[in-house]
Amino acid sequence: MTKSRVTGRPRSETSREAILEAAFRLLVARGYAGFAIEAVAAAAGAGKTTIYRWWRSKAELAVDAFFHATQAELRLPETGSAEADFRAQITELAALLRGERGRALAAMLGGARADPTLAQALGSRWLEPRRRWGVARMTRAAEAGDLRPGVEPDAALAVLYGPLYTPLLFGGEVPGPAAVAAYLDIACAGIFARS
Amino acid sequence: MTKSRVTGRPRSETSREAILEAAFRLLVARGYAGFAIEAVAAAAGAGKTTIYRWWRSKAELAVDAFFHATQAELRLPETGSAEADFRAQITELAALLRGERGRALAAMLGGARADPTLAQALGSRWLEPRRRWGVARMTRAAEAGDLRPGVEPDAALAVLYGPLYTPLLFGGEVPGPAAVAAYLDIACAGIFARS
Amino acid sequence: MTKSRVTGRPRSETSREAILEAAFRLLVARGYAGFAIEAVAAAAGAGKTTIYRWWRSKAELAVDAFFHATQAELRLPETGSAEADFRAQITELAALLRGERGRALAAMLGGARADPTLAQALGSRWLEPRRRWGVARMTRAAEAGDLRPGVEPDAALAVLYGPLYTPLLFGGEVPGPAAVAAYLDIACAGIFARS
C-alpha cells in the first residue's frame, strides 16, 4: 500500500494530459529523434520540471504517451476457433500499426535500442500482455488438438507475429490487409491442423 | 566522367580502417546512442574533419563499419532443395546476429528509426541483396513445384525471416539454434510442399 | 482607519520567529547566494507561501532578519567630547561587524547591488539613523569650535566611516581594534581641532 499523499497541491490532470498529448503528437510527427523533452514542454505549455517530476526518462514518457493514445483499444478475441482468433487479432493489430499509433510505436522501437529502459517498458506493457494471451490461447488450442503435431506455442507465436513487426525495423511500411492475409495463410498452414 | 584526381595527398588507408574499426567497436559496446562522431574520432586518433570528409552522416559511417566487420561472410547457398537452402542460410544468419555483428546491427536498427537515411542504407545494402536472392530462390522453387499451392514468395519470405529480426525490436535476444529450428519447422511446413 | 481584522486564524508568531532566525542563520552561514527562500522555508519548517505572504522580497526578509538579530544593540553615545563619542561608536560598530552580524550585513550588501530595494531598505534602516546622529553630533561639535576650520560634517563622516565599510566590498576582513584605532587617529587628526 503506498502511503496516500494528503498535503500539498494535487497533481494537475490538465497538465498531465497536455503533456501526454503533446508527446504523442511529437512522436508521430517527428520520430523519436525530434521527441525532445524541451519540445514537449513547450508544446504542452508545461515546464520541463513538471515532466521530469512525473516521468523518469524520455522512455517512460514515450510509452505513457503511446498508451494514453491507444488505451484498451485492442481486443483480445475469444471465439471457438484459435485460428480465427489469431487472424482477427493480428489483422486488427496490423490496422492499428498502419495508423498514427504505428508511427509512434515505430518511433519508440527505434529509441528502444539506444535506451534499454524503453525496451523493457515496451516489452512489459505492450508485448507481454499480448504474449500472455497468445500463449494461453495457443496452449488451449494444443489441448483441443487443433495444432499440428510438434508445434510449440512460442515458435508458433514467433511465426505469427514476427512478419508483422519486422518492417518497422527497416523503415518499411506495415503490410496491408492483403499482405497480412497472405502471410497468415502460410503461418496458419504451418501451425494449425486441418480437419 | 569525373575528372580523375591526380594531385594531392592520397587518402590514408590506415586512417580509414582505424575509423571503421573504432566505429564498429563503439557501436557494439555502447549502442547507437554512444556512437558519437567525436568519440569515434578520438578512439581512432583521427580528426572529425576526416570522418565528415568521407562519410556524409553517422548512418553511412555505421553501415560502412558494420560491413567492414562483416564482409562477404554470409553465404547464399544453392543446393538442390530450396527448404534446405533457406534453413541453412537462416541458421547461419541467426548465428551471426547472436554475436558482435548482431549487437551492431541491432544498434543501427535503433538509429534507423530516427534517421531515414540509415534505414535506407541498411535496406539497400543488407536487406535487399538477401531479399533478391530469396525471391529468386523462392521463385525457382515455385516453378519446380516445391511450394504449397497459393504461396506467394513475398509472404513466404516474411514468414521465414520475420521471426528472426523481431526480437531485435524489443530488446530481446536473437533466438538460439533450437528456437530457430522450431520456428523454421513451422514456417517451412506452411511454405513447402511435402512429397 | 484601518478596519481591524477579527476573523480568521491569527498570524503565527512562532512561525514568524522561526523564519527570521532561519533566515539570519542562512545569511551568516552561506551568504546572500545561499540565502534561498526555499532553504529558509525548509529550515524554518514553514511554507514558502507564508514567507511570500509577509515579506515582499528576499531583500525585506534579509533586512528584517538582520534587525531581528541585532535589535537596538548599538549605543549612540553622548559624552562631552565629540571625538570620544565617535571613536567609541565606531569601535563598537567595528566589533559588531567582525561578528555574525557583520557577516550577515556583508552578505546583504552584496545583494543590495543587484536589488535596489534592499539597498534602499539598508540605507533607511541602518545607515540613515546612524548618519542622522552623526550629522547632529558633528554639527554640535562645529558649533562648539571643536572642528578644524573648513571641515564639513558630511565629508568628516565619510572619512570616519568609509574605511570601516570598504573591506566588506572586496571580501576582506573588517579591521581589528588596532587597525581601527590607527585609522581613527588619522581621521580625527584631520577633523578635530587640537586644543
Add this chain to the structure above:
Amino acid sequence: MTKSRVTGRPRSETSREAILEAAFRLLVARGYAGFAIEAVAAAAGAGKTTIYRWWRSKAELAVDAFFHATQAELRLPETGSAEADFRAQITELAALLRGERGRALAAMLGGARADPTLAQALGSRWLEPRRRWGVARMTRAAEAGDLRPGVEPDAALAVLYGPLYTPLLFGGEVPGPAAVAAYLDIACAGIFARS
C-alpha cells in the same frame, strides 16, 4: 614560458572581443543579476560553449570585461609631492567610478559578496596593484618626512580610499569632484605633515 599551442583552429579574436563587450554592456545595463552567461552569448552572437571554454566562471568573465573596457586608463602618477600624487589619482579614480565603469564595478562588487572567486579576482587585479603603488608611494613619503608622526601607510590608505568606495555599498552615488576634494582635505590634513 608557456608552451605555445600550434595545432588546431586558433582562437577567434573577433569572438573574444564581442563577448567582452557584450558582457560589459550587460554589466552596466542590468547589474550582476542580469549578467547571465546565456544573455552574454546571445548578445555577442557566440555560443555558450565558447564562453565556458575561455572563462571558468561568471566572475572571471566580469572582471575581464571590466578591464577590457578600462585598460590601463588609470595613471599612477609620480610627482614630487605625495599629497599631490594621491589627490590626482583619487580624483581621477572618482571620475572613472562616476561613469559606466563605475556602474560595472559596482555591479561586480555586489556579485563579489555572493561569489568569493569574484571578490578575489577583483582584489588581485584591481585593488592590489593600486594598493601596492599606494603603499610604496606612502612609504617613500614617510622616508622623506612628509607624513605626520605615527601615521602608518595602511591606515593612511584606508582613510584616503575608503570614503570613495563606501557609497557603492549602499547604492549611493560616487561623490562628485567637490565632495571628493572636501574629504581629501580632511584626510590629507590627518596624514601629511605641513611645512
Add this chain to the structure above:
DNA sequence: GACTAAACGAGACGGTACGTCATGTCTTGGG
C-alpha cells in the same frame, strides 16, 4: 629538389538539448 595540392590532426566555432535548480505563484486539506 622545389612546387603544388589535397588529406590529415587538432581543436575552436555557433548551436541545440540535456537534466538540475531556485524563483515566485497557485491550489489543496487541515487548524
Add this chain to the structure above:
DNA sequence: CCCAAGACATGACGTACCGTCTCGTTTAGTC
C-alpha cells in the same frame, strides 16, 4: 483567514555533441 506542503511555469545553469570552420603539417605526384 492562516498554515504546511508541494505542484506549477519560467528561465539560467554548466555539459555533451553536433556539423562547420580554420589552422599548420604531411605526403604524394609534377615540373
